[in-house]
Amino acid sequence: MIDPDTVIVGAGPAGLACAATLLQRGVQPVILEQADTVGSVWRRHYDRLHLHTDRGHSALPGLPMPRSYPRYPSRAQVVAYLERYAAHFGLRPMFRSKVERVQREGSRWRVDTAGAVSTASVVVIATGWADFPHTPRWPGQEGYRGKIVHSSNYRNPAPHAGERVLVVGFGNSGGEIALDLAEANVDVTMAVRGPVRIVPRDLLGLPILTWAILQQWLPPRVADFLDAPLLRLAVGPTNDLGLQRERKGPLQMIAEDGRIPLLDIGTLARIRDGSIKVRGGIAHFTGDGVTFANNPSERFDTVILATGFRPDLRPLLPDTPDAFDAHGLPRVTGQATGEPGLFFCGQRVVPTGQLREIGIEAARIARLAAEHVRG
Numbered sequence: 001m002i003d004p005d006t007v008i009v010g011a012g013p014a015g016l017a018c019a020a021t022l023l024q025r026g027v028q029p030v031i032l033e034q035a036d037t038v039g040s041v042w043r044r045h046y047d048r049l050h051l052h053t054d055r056g057h058s059a060l061p062g063l064p065m066p067r068s069y070p071r072y073p074s075r076a077q078v079v080a081y082l083e084r085y086a087a088h089f090g091l092r093p094m095f096r097s098k099v100e101r102v103q104r105e106g107s108r109w110r111v112d113t114a115g116a117v118s119t120a121s122v123v124v125i126a127t128g129w130a131d132f133p134h135t136p137r138w139p140g141q142e143g144y145r146g147k148i149v150h151s152s153n154y155r156n157p158a159p160h161a162g163e164r165v166l167v168v169g170f171g172n173s174g175g176e177i178a179l180d181l182a183e184a185n186v187d188v189t190m191a192v193r194g195p196v197r198i199v200p201r202d203l204l205g206l207p208i209l210t211w212a213i214l215q216q217w218l219p220p221r222v223a224d225f226l227d228a229p230l231l232r233l234a235v236g237p238t239n240d241l242g243l244q245r246e247r248k249g250p251l252q253m254i255a256e257d258g259r260i261p262l263l264d265i266g267t268l269a270r271i272r273d274g275s276i277k278v279r280g281g282i283a284h285f286t287g288d289g290v291t292f293a294n295n296p297s298e299r300f301d302t303v304i305l306a307t308g309f310r311p312d313l314r315p316l317l318p319d320t321p322d323a324f325d326a327h328g329l330p331r332v333t334g335q336a337t338g339e340p341g342l343f344f345c346g347q348r349v350v351p352t353g354q355l356r357e358i359g360i361e362a363a364r365i366a367r368l369a370a371e372h373v374r375g
């Protein structure tokens, strides 16, 4: 049994940021990480991934990203940065320590891993979303003879050479994976079920994130109204491409539905030139493909589900149901919860950049946690 003041679960960006900000407040946390490296999720993302948010707004507290990095760093550069971050602050997570249960024990928290039990007065849950891929099912799927993979298992186009591939979903992963396949001359189609929002990654030379940050104090509807003419000009018409435009503006969509618009880095041009085909939602699977809601059946060798993640943390924290909404997402992230000493970091979708938000939340959690530890 070890009894640290503070346990952080997860050594991704959120766990590392919380650890660094706690250290700066004189609290020495123990970090428990199920993998054997820091930033394990970033190591597994698809090869071509670059940050969609700019370097200046994606660094964690206390250490900027290197000036030599481009505006949008690559996946490998993010991994290298996370390693440097851990080294810079002397963070040494306990690897291969999967936390199985976090439960209240008197005024402390009992944290169970397979091999050990610890108790702490503060627990920060920084477990991200990666362990919860959302894999919807359709009628006829069990009879389909092709492959079905979630986007989190996609690496690069090589295994798909010569295939007909269907990418389901029009978020950032779906858009970029379809682009990746099209650039490798793979026959690629996107299944797009409902209306979509597309925004350019840069607007008038500025990262779109900068615009969102500048406008964060405006009501989303007002900011969307102001931005609409410029965005329309930048994106151009899309209805003729089989893409119906979402009625809500991008900021309203994020605020109300937690859905991030597609930050376009070339997908739209590939749809326009026909190298990415667009169809409606899937009605059902056939033996060798799918039937779309608005089209006849087509054959596909592989279906890639870019359908996002649905984290549910209730099994990890079975005794604190009030901390979660009906889907198992924490009601509060980056602030005091109703449970003294329990914090969540990085669980909320924001228009102003997830990594930036993680840094802001970590600083706030460190202050509240340090106060709690000192009683």
Ligand SMILES: Cc1cc2nc3c(=O)[nH]c(=O)nc-3n(C[C@H](O)[C@H](O)[C@H](O)COP(=O)(O)OP(=O)(O)OC[C@H]3O[C@@H](n4cnc5c(N)ncnc54)[C@H](O)[C@@H]3O)c2cc1C
Residues within 6 Å of the ligand: 009, 010, 011, 012, 013, 014, 015, 032, 033, 034, 035, 038, 039, 040, 041, 042, 045, 049, 050, 051, 052, 053, 058, 097, 098, 099, 100, 126, 127, 128, 129, 130, 131, 173, 345, 346, 353, 354, 355, 356
């Ligand atoms: C494809 C993709 C691209 C993204 N691009 C951007 C971007 O450009 N800009 C941006 O701001 N954000 C981006 N994000 C969103 C977000 O910033 C990242 O997902 C970020 O990695 C979240 O950090 P995290 O620490 O919360 O979660 P993760 O990076 O998922 O780290 C969580 C860690 O917790 C560990 N863990 C989980 N469960 C347990 C357990 N029970 N016990 C012990 N350890 C556990 C995991 O192994 C992992 O190491 C992107 C997300 C994805 C999926």
